[in-house]
Amino acid sequence: MITTVRANWALLTGIALLMLGHGLQGTLLGVRANIEAFPTSVIGFVMSGFSLGFMASAFVTQRLVRRVGHVRVFAALAAVASAAILLHSLWPEPITWFVLRFVTGVCMSGVYIVTESWLNASAGNEERGQLLSVYMVVQLAFWAGGQLLLVAGDPASPTLFILVSVLVSIAVVPLLLSASAAPIVTVPRKFGLRDLYRTSPLGCIGMITVGLSQGAFYSMGAVFAQTIGFSIAQISVFVAATTFGGMLLQWPIGRLSDRFDRRRVLTIVTLIAALVLTLVLLFRLHDPVSLTIAFMIYGGMCLPMYSLCIAHTNDFLDAEQMVGASSALVFANGVGFTLGPLLIGPLMQATGPFAFIAAIATVHGALGAFAVWRATRRSAVPLDAQGPVVYLATTGAPTAVVTTIAQEEAAQDQGGQDQSGQDQGFQDRGAEPTAGNRPAPVT
Numbered sequence: 001m002i003t004t005v006r007a008n009w010a011l012l013t014g015i016a017l018l019m020l021g022h023g024l025q026g027t028l029l030g031v032r033a034n035i036e037a038f039p040t041s042v043i044g045f046v047m048s049g050f051s052l053g054f055m056a057s058a059f060v061t062q063r064l065v066r067r068v069g070h071v072r073v074f075a076a077l078a079a080v081a082s083a084a085i086l087l088h089s090l091w092p093e094p095i096t097w098f099v100l101r102f103v104t105g106v107c108m109s110g111v112y113i114v115t116e117s118w119l120n121a122s123a124g125n126e127e128r129g130q131l132l133s134v135y136m137v138v139q140l141a142f143w144a145g146g147q148l149l150l151v152a153g154d155p156a157s158p159t160l161f162i163l164v165s166v167l168v169s170i171a172v173v174p175l176l177l178s179a180s181a182a183p184i185v186t187v188p189r190k191f192g193l194r195d196l197y198r199t200s201p202l203g204c205i206g207m208i209t210v211g212l213s214q215g216a217f218y219s220m221g222a223v224f225a226q227t228i229g230f231s232i233a234q235i236s237v238f239v240a241a242t243t244f245g246g247m248l249l250q251w252p253i254g255r256l257s258d259r260f261d262r263r264r265v266l267t268i269v270t271l272i273a274a275l276v277l278t279l280v281l282l283f284r285l286h287d288p289v290s291l292t293i294a295f296m297i298y299g300g301m302c303l304p305m306y307s308l309c310i311a312h313t314n315d316f317l318d319a320e321q322m323v324g325a326s327s328a329l330v331f332a333n334g335v336g337f338t339l340g341p342l343l344i345g346p347l348m349q350a351t352g353p354f355a356f357i358a359a360i361a362t363v364h365g366a367l368g369a370f371a372v373w374r375a376t377r378r379s380a381v382p383l384d385a386q387g388p389v390v391y392l393a394t395t396g397a398p399t400a401v402v403t404t405i406a407q408e409e410a411a412q413d414q415g416g417q418d419q420s421g422q423d424q425g426f427q428d429r430g431a432e433p434t435a436g437n438r439p440a441p442v443t
Contacts, residue, residue, distance in 0.1 A: 005134055009174075010174040010177055011174070012134070012135065012138050013174045014171045014172070014173070014174040015135065015138055015139060015142075015171070016138055016141075016142040017142075017167050017168075017170050017171035017174075018111065018167070018168060018171040019138070019139050019142040019143040019145075019146060020142050020143075020145055020146040020149065020167050021085075021146060021163075021164040021165075021166075021167030021168040021171070022108060022143060022146060022164075022168075023142065023143035023144060023145065023146025023147045023149075023240075023243075024146040024147060024149045024150060024160065024163065024164050024167070025085060025104075025146075025164045026050075026147075026218055026219070026222075027146075027147045027150050027221075027222045027235065027236065027239050028150060028155055028160050028161070028164070029046075029047070029088065029097070029101075030043065030047065030219065030220065030221070030222035030223045030226070031150070031155045031222050031223075031226055031232065031235060032088075032092065032155050032156065033046060033092075033097070033223070034222075034223055034226045034227070035155060035156050036092045038094055039349055040220075040223060040227075040345050040346070040348045040349035041345040041346035041348075041349045042094050042345070043219075043220065043223055043341070043345055044219065044220060044341035044342050044343070044344055044345020044346065044348075045094070045098060045341070045342060045345065046094055046097045046098045046101060047101065047219035047220070047341040047345075048098075048101075048215075048219070048338050048339075048340075048341045048342045049097070049098040049099065049100075049101030049102040049105065050101045050102070050104055050105040050108075050219075051105060051215060051334055051337040051338040052102055052105060052338055053101065053102035053103060053104065053105025053106040053107075053109070054105040054106070054108065054109040054334060054337075055105075055109075055331065055334040055335075055338070056102075056105070056106055057105065057106040057107075057108075057109030057110050057113075060106060060110070061073065061077075061106075061109065061110040061113050061114075064076075064110070065113075065114070070114045071176065073110060073114055074110075074111060074114040074172070074176070075172060075176065077106075077107040077108075077110040077111050077114075078107070078111055078168060078169070078171065078172045079169075079172075080103065080107050081103075081104055081107035081108060081111065081168055082165045082168045082169045083165075084100045084103045084104050084107065085104065085161055085164045085165045085168065086158075086161055086162065086165050087100055088100055088161055089157075089158040089161040089162075136250075137247060137250075140243055140244075140246065140247040140250075140303075141244075141247060143243060144239075144240040144241075144243035144244050144247070145240070146167075147236050147239045147240040147243070148236045148237070148240050149163065149236070150232055150233075150235060150236035151232055151233045151236055155232065191325045191328050192328060193328055193331065193332060195325070195328065196313070196325060196328040196329065196332065199313070199316050199317065199325065200312060200313040200315075200316045200317075201374055202263060202266070202309075202312060202370070202371055202374045203309050203310070203312050203313030203316075203329065204313075204328075204329075204332055205367065205370055206266065206270075206305065206308070206309035206312070206367060206371075207306075207309045207310075207313075207329050207332040207333045207336065208332050208333070208335055208336040209270075209305075209336060209363055209364070209366070209367040210302065210305045210306050210309060210333060210336065211332070211333040211334060211335060211336020211337035211338075211339070211340065212336040212337075212339055212340045212343075212363050213273075213302050213336075213340065213360050213363050213364060214302060214303070214306075214337065214340070215336060215337035215338065215339065215340025215341055216340035216341060216343070216344040216356070216359065216360055216363075217242065217295075217298075217302075217340075217360065218239075219340060219341035219344075220340075220341055220344050220345060220348065220356055221238070221239055221242070221295075221356075222235050222238075222239055223348075224348070224353050224356040224357075225238050225239075225288075225291075227348075227353040228286060228353050228354075230288055234288045234292075237288075237292060238288065238291065238292050238295065241292045241293075241295065241296040241299070242295045242296055242298065242299035243299060243303070244296065244299070245295075245296035245297060245298070245299035245300035245303070246299040246300055246302065246303025246304060247303070248300060249300035249301070249303075249304055250303065250304050250307065253265065253269060253300075253301075253304040253308070254304060254307055254308075254311075257308055257311060257312075262308060262311060262312045262315065263312065263371055263374065263375055264375075265308060266305065266308045266309070266312060266371055267368055267371040267372060267375070269301045269302075269304065269305055269308070270301065270302075270305060270364045270365075270367045270368045270371065271364070271365070271368040272297075272301050273297075273298050273301035273302050273360075273361075273364045274361045274362075274364035274365040274368060276294050276297045276298055276301070277294070277298060277357050277358075277360055277361035277364070278361050278365075279294070280294045280357055281354065281357055281358060281361070298360075302364070306333070309329070310329055313325060313329060343359070344356055344359055344360075347359055
């Protein structure tokens with residue numbers, strides 16, 4: 001494993017630099033939009049452009065890679081992303097920013113697809129899960145670290161935008177110098193949202209909910225903190241602590257879900273997130289320390305839910321369904337990630353900043369209630385039939401890892417696994433899937 005990680009130092013270094021810039025950019029734009037006096041509802045609209053671009057990139061990137069290859073696509077997208085970041089500081093206007101966020105989403109998604117393909121191709125089946133876990137820890141750690149860079153300059157000046165552009169540009173160097181071979185692009189069997197819900201209602205609704213919650217936080221969290229009086233340093237710590245909380249609890253929660261009924265773990269985790277945020281509202285916690293601690297706990301619960309929803313869904317899939325279903329899972333998460341800021345922004349503008357916390361708590365409470373109801377509709381998968389969790393989390397939007405994991409699991413399961421204990425009446429194994437979505441990027 002150490003040899004594999006060492007062989008991929010260039011890829012991991014490039015991703016670390018990329019996530020430093022990406023982490024800083026998301027928080028910076030929320031703060032700068034507030035400085036520019038954008039209405040809260042407009043900020044939500046602007047920030048949703050990234051998620052829309054991220055989903056749209058699945059269609060664009062696949063075609064570009066087939067036409068000109070991984071290396072040229074990566075270099076082109078990184079260059080466009082670096083330029084788009086700088087243009088934010090030149091034209092601080094909502095429509096322009098929305099377009100630039102959309103372009104950035106397309107580019108970042110494409111960069112993830114290309115770099116993760118190289119990373120996945122460099123490891124065998126025995127080590128791929130461990131390597132992806134290392135990769136996700138690097139992503140989360142440096143993404144959170146990027147948010148701490150908010151104190152490196154004045155958000156009202158171009159300095160931080162230039163810093164983001166430099167980090168994204170430098171990230172190109174180690175990745176392009178990597179000796180790893182570019183992988184072959186494959187097109188999986190289509191699998192739509194309707195098929196996903198029919199196969200695993202909790203997995204489908206859970207992915208949308210996780211997207212709603214994380215999309216709301218990472219798009220509007222800095223705006224919320226700034227509105228209630230946090231300093232720039234306090235905002236950066238507030239957002240970074242939430243991400244660090246998720247990084248710290250990824251592995252323990254994943255291990256629990258491998259040892260116990262995954263639905264129960266998912267139910268408990270989402271209800272704890274709802275409870276913590278509800279207590280913040282009940283006790284009127286406004287000070288930076290209390291809110292940062294509360295949201296660190298929230299992050300510790302919410303971020304691992306992404307992995308839990310994927311693992312729970314895979315427990316109910318046949319081998320030939322896994323790759324297509326991963327695309328549907330990605331798309332479901334992307335839908336939620338897009339809707340989060342679109343819904344939270346107007347709500348905060350209409351009722352005040354603490355509607356931000358109330359809305360996220362409500363979303364998690366509703367998912368907990370849905371999970372309890374689903375437990376009465378379908379028996380649990382036996383523990384020995386559950387697949388292992390691979391520790392993933394969304395870093396601002398999903399990446400390509402899920403599709404690759406599904407390909408690996410599908411290959412391992414081709415011999416056929418006994419999935420006794422599943423409610424076969426809830427799935428129509430013989431039905432032909434409806435038109436789904438091409439592989440979308442997931443984090």
